[in-house]
Amino acid sequence: MASSIEHADVLPFSWDTVAAAVLDRDGTVLHWSGAAAELLDRSAAEVCGKPVGHLLADTSHGRLRDVADRAHVPKAGRARLRHRSGDDIEVAFQILPLETGSGFVVLAASARWVGDAAQGAALLRALLAQDRIGISIHDADLRLVRTNITPERFGGPGTPLDLRHGAGLSAADAGAVDSALHRVLATGVPLVGHEPRPSPSQRAPGRQSSSSLSAVRLEDARGRPAGVAALITDTGGQHRSHQHVELLHRASARIGRSLDVRRTAQDLVDVLVPALGDVAWVNLAEAVFHGDEPPKLVGAGDPHLRRAALASAVEPWPDALLQPGAPIPPYRDTPGLRSLQHGGAVILDPERAIDLVNNQEPDERYLPEHGHSALWAPLFARGLVLGTVTLWRTEEPAPFEQGDADLLTEITSRAALSVDNARRYTREHRASLALQHHLLPRRATDTAAAETTGIYLPAADGAEVSGDWFDAIPLPSLRTALVVGDVVGHGLRASATMGRLRTAIHTLSDLEMDPDELLTHLDDLVTHFTAETDPTYKDPIAATCLYALYDPVTRRCTLATAGHPPPVLVLPDGTARLIELTPGPPLGVGGMPFETTTLELPPGSVLALYTDGLIEGADHDPVAGLRRLIDRLATHCRGDRPLDALGRVVLAETADPSPRDDIALLLARTRALAPDATAAWEFAADPAVVAQARSAATHQLAAWGLDEAAFVTELIVSELVTNAIRYAGGPVGLRLIRDETLICEITDSSNTQPRLRRARTSDEGGRGLFLVAQLARRWGCRYGQSGKTIWAEERLAAEPMTV
The missing domain is CATH 3.30.450.20 (PAS domain)
Incomplete structure (x- = not known):
């Protein structure tokens, strides 16, 4: 049986499958159990009285007497037995000698079941341990x-x-x-x-x-x-690991969505509470709120921090703790402070947390009620400590572990970059906004021609400032230019371009050009801007502009547009309508003409000039936005309602609450000069009429009660009329306009540019304009379709004569 029997130490029993047989000392089967009969499909009658060897599948190793020899009988092992069907069955067996020495009891079971029992027992022992x-x-x-x-x-x-x-x-x-x-x-x-x-x-x-x-x-x-x-x-560790991964994902998705410093800090504490702790706050350096770099403080001292954001799992925020905006006391020079400032998150107990703060206030200002474990981490980005994050557990009994500190370190390292991005955006946005506000004119003007109010509304948070602007430019002869425009694009480049255009318009308007001519020159200038732009800026410079020129003497308003929306006119009776203009191309297109539209305005009319941000609301429908604007102006523009209040109401009811584009609105209420505030004459080109011109001016000043201005006015009229007759020919026009100033205008048919020069001692002429420049407050010249007008302005103390 050497090949059919394998020795083993133990046979694990499974009682319902164990076969039993009793053998005498010669190996003859004396008794055969039912389990044995079932195992080999052989009944007791077939087996009993026969040697056990005939049941072995391998008989090459002798007869039963060899097995029965006590010296060779194995105590346990494996054997292959012959089933009635002819198949071999491998069994594990164990032989027990009878006390009398007269025989043996053999126990056997299927080797597969015995193996399963052994493995099961080993598995059970391992699990129980x-x-x-x-x-x-x-x-x-x-x-x-x-x-x-x-x-x-x-x-x-x-x-x-x-x-x-x-x-x-x-x-x-x-x-x-x-x-x-x-x-x-x-x-x-x-x-x-x-x-x-x-x-x-x-x-x-x-x-x-x-x-x-x-x-x-x-x-x-x-x-x-x-x-x-x-x-x-x-599965506690695995569960916590999943929680940490989920918290990191939420932090990445939520923190940094806003470019506002306070909103970013609030998003950070909202992520941490209640997921990781019960009470949290963020303290930021005061400089960070304004977009500046915080002081590079290392170790103890005053970091100039203020509370920026807070969150509590138990609402509301406890009154005893520091509130938003409250200053943080200086740090004490405690062991490990420097490593805390530049390292990751650390775990603090209440005693150590209070020891960091050098203050005379109660501990309750810095320690939440029932706070037993805290995490503290610096917001460290690009070599700067922007602030700190503190997280407390008050309701959760478990203290913070190192895994929690590592998680907070990773979250705050990402959050610090978001805070720094918001800080840098704040700085750039503030600079752009300051530049734009410095480039814009005064909000309100009050002249003989019109009362104006301008309102500028920057885009909502997250958008850059743009190049929207408005202007009300006083011109000679009491006229006023009303301007509104919009540079394409956003940011500092658009603001700088807007400043250049506004300066150019002021320069061109001083030349007293008609609106269409002024826009033509401005279009050439924008084309020049684009040509000299750095090639790295691929987008060409472009802008829209509306220019209106109003004369209170004639009550005429002349307008021209370069791709800009037309203005809205509100008449004194409350009727509001859109002024239909012939559209011109935006500035920078070049090669296209601009056309003017002229209309007469009754005194008290209101002109509303605006940029497209006002009418492109949340629905992005400028047509519907324009209807809303006209309706609001018709509703609220009544009587002498202040223009500033009217502008605020219009913006509140018409504009998008969170505009994606800047808005500029210019409101102008027109005035007209009283009919008896002007006087005009026309003279032939004869030197003899100079005396007549002086006499006419003197009589008119006497009628106005301005006899004290007669001497200076006579000199100015005499010099200008003489020059017109000498160099231009006739006819020569003279017009006096009285308001807060006295304006003397001489019109002739020549387009020759008058020149101011200093005459030499031997010169017989050339002192006329020099004398006028010394006597008048200011003087100038403008050109019409034919001829020119030289004007001189004198300061008066009398009341204006406008209606």
């Missing part, structure tokens, strides 16, 4: 047979617990676990991954417990239900 895997074995009635589950697994020492009855589990899960085990026993369908919750009485203080329960049905050799084996594993 685990401290992170609990096993509970129940019989067919679900009575507890064996377990290693004790209250230690749920937080404390004690006797074994019956998982079936929910011992150590919350009341909600006790019944669920019992039902689940019954279902596994009845159906054979395993239970996988159920997460029971420990009861509060069994949860250890300071420990977050999380478990996973699985159960399988046990079956006997014939496949009949024999019980249930349940396994419960500690």
Whole structure:
């Protein structure tokens, strides 16, 4: 039997499958059990009285007497037996000698079942020895047979617990676990991954417990239900790891969406509470709020911090703690402070947290009620400490662990970059906004021609300032130019371009050009801007502009547009309508003409000039936005309502609450000069008329009660009329205009540019314009379709004569 028998030390018994036979000392079968008959399909009558050797599949090693020899009889081993069907069956056996020495008892079972039993026993021993895997074995009635589950697994020492009855589990899960085990026993369908919750009485203080329960049905050799084996594993670490990954994902998705410093800080604490702690706050350096770099403080001292954001899992925010905007006291020079300022998050207890702050106030200002464990981390980005983050646990009994500190370090390192991006944006936005405000004119003007109010509204948070502007430019002879424009693009480049265009318009308007001619020159200038732009800026410079010229003497308003929306006119009776203009191309297109539209305005009319941001609301429908604007102006523009109040109402009711584009609005209420405030004459080109011109001017000044201005006016009229007759010919026009100033205008048919020069001692002429320049407040010249007008302005103290 050397080849058919393998020695082993132990035979694990399975009682319902163990075959038994009694042999005499010669190896003859004396008795044969039913299990043996079933194993080989051979009855006792067939086997008894015959030597056991004929049952062996391998007979090459002698007869039964060789096996029966006590010196050679193995105590246990493996053999191959012959089944009635002719197949071989491998069995494991064990031989027990009888006390009388008259024979042997042989026990045998299928080698496969014996192997399963051995492996099962080894597996059971291994499972029962685990401290992170609990096993509970129940019989067919679900009575507890064996377990290693004790209250230690749920937080404390004690006797074994019956998982079936929910011992150590919350009341909600006790019944669920019992039902689940019954279902596994009845159906054979395993239970996988159920997460029971420990009861509060069994949860250890300071420990977050999380478990996973699985159960399988046990079956006997014939496949009949024999019980249930349940396994419960500690998944707390895995659960915390999943929570940390999820928290990191939420932090990445939420923090940094805004370019506002305070909003970014608030997003940070909202992510941390209640996911990681119960109370949190962010302190930021005062300079960060304004977009500047914080002081590079290392060690103790005053970091000039203020509370920027806070969050509490228990609402509302406790009154005892520092409130938003409150200053943070200087730091004490405590051990490890410098490493705290430039390192990652650290775990603090209440005593150490209070020790950081050098203050005379109660500890309650810096320590939340029931706070027992804290995390502290600097917001460190690009070599700057922008602020600090503090997180406390007050309701959660578990203290912070190093894994929590590592998680906060990673979150704050990302958040610090977002805060710094918001800080840098604040700086750039503030610079752009300041530049734009410095480039814009005064909001309100009050002249003889019109009362004006301009309103500039920057785009909502997250958008850059753009090149929208308005202007009200006083011109000679009491006229006023009304301007509104919009540079394409955003940021400093658009603001700088707007400043250049506004300066150019002021220069060109001083030449007293008609609106169409002025826009033509401005279009050439924008084309020149584009040509000299750095090639790295691929987008060409472009802008839209509306230029209106109003004369209070004639009450005429002349307008021209370069791709800009037309203005709205509100008449004194409250009627509002859109002024129809012939559209011109935007500035920078070049090669296209501009056309003017002229209309007469009654005194008290209101002109509304605006940029497209006002009419392109949330619906992005400029036509609907224009209708809304006209309706609001018609509704609110009544009587002498202040233009500033009218502008605020129009913006509040018409503009998008969060405009994506800047808005400029210019409102102008026109005035007209009284009919008796002007006087005009026309003279032939004869030197003799100079005296007549002086006489006419003197008489008119006397009628106005301005006799004190007669001497200067006579000199100015005499010099200018003389020059017109000498160099231009006739006819010569003279017009006096009275308001806060006295304006003298001489019109002739020549387009020759008058020149101011200093005459030499020997010169007989050339002193006329020099004399006028010395006597007048200011003087100038403008050109019409034919001829020119030279004007001189004198200061008066008399009341203006406007209506």
